[in-house]
Amino acid sequence: MAEYSISQLSKEFDVTTRTIRHYEEIGLLSPARRGQTRVYSAADRIRLKLILRGKRLGLSLDDSRDIIDMYEPGKTNVDQLKKLIDAIQAQRTKLNQQLDDITNLLKDLNQAETDCIESLKTNGQK
Amino acid sequence: MAEYSISQLSKEFDVTTRTIRHYEEIGLLSPARRGQTRVYSAADRIRLKLILRGKRLGLSLDDSRDIIDMYEPGKTNVDQLKKLIDAIQAQRTKLNQQLDDITNLLKDLNQAETDCIESLKTNGQK
DNA sequence: CAAATAGTTTACGTTAACGTAAAGGTAAGG
């Protein structure tokens, strides 16, 4: 039954407390309260982790909300499920595009680097 | 000697002309002019393509500017080259992190999907 | 030749994702 304070999470994931509270404001997190103080569960921590992963991938917070909600239970409605499968497919398409972009960029970076090093060799010891 | 109008590029890459002009405003593109009208070269088109790839990867336009400038010539200064190699390494680190994130997300999506389909089978024909 | 189409500049508006400041409550330690 792990519990976390807002500053603990803030340090662990290197974001400000303001950011974490912001995610709560827009309904991405709903930590428990001890009195007035926020108390984050392990599940809350995972959600935050997922949000930040989404951010690294360039997703909007709304996109992240959609993705995160995919993991939630209570999706018993059949239509909902079908919509979910579509959403998953859409995400997959986008991610594959990103994979493509990244491999290309890495290729470019390698090229740029060897160019640099080459230029350093011939040009370096002036 | 390929040439493109702003609306051609706009259609090809599915962005507004406003967006393309915006990239010029902040110095990411500098197309030639025929009279008052912008005329984009093949090189301009490539730059735009790189900018948009950066966007898909969640880079800011400033980040993209840095990356794109790596491909440019005139980087004869040794210190510049060393800084460039560092920048390339930093980019590589970030991209590898993204690769990691994406494979994890794809894993999660697969899981979510099989869960969905499973739920549809047992639950579907009400 | 009038209307549609594509181009231009200028400039204010908008949204997301927080930053930052103000003002205050609570609990531990010297």
Place this chain on the structure above:
DNA sequence: CCTTACCTTTACGTTAACGTAAACTATTTG
């Protein structure tokens, strides 16, 4: 008891990346 270190809410400010509208020019086409 007072400072230090947390926590809180409220609320206005900021930045990036365009959107949107106005007002105008140039070219093509029925």
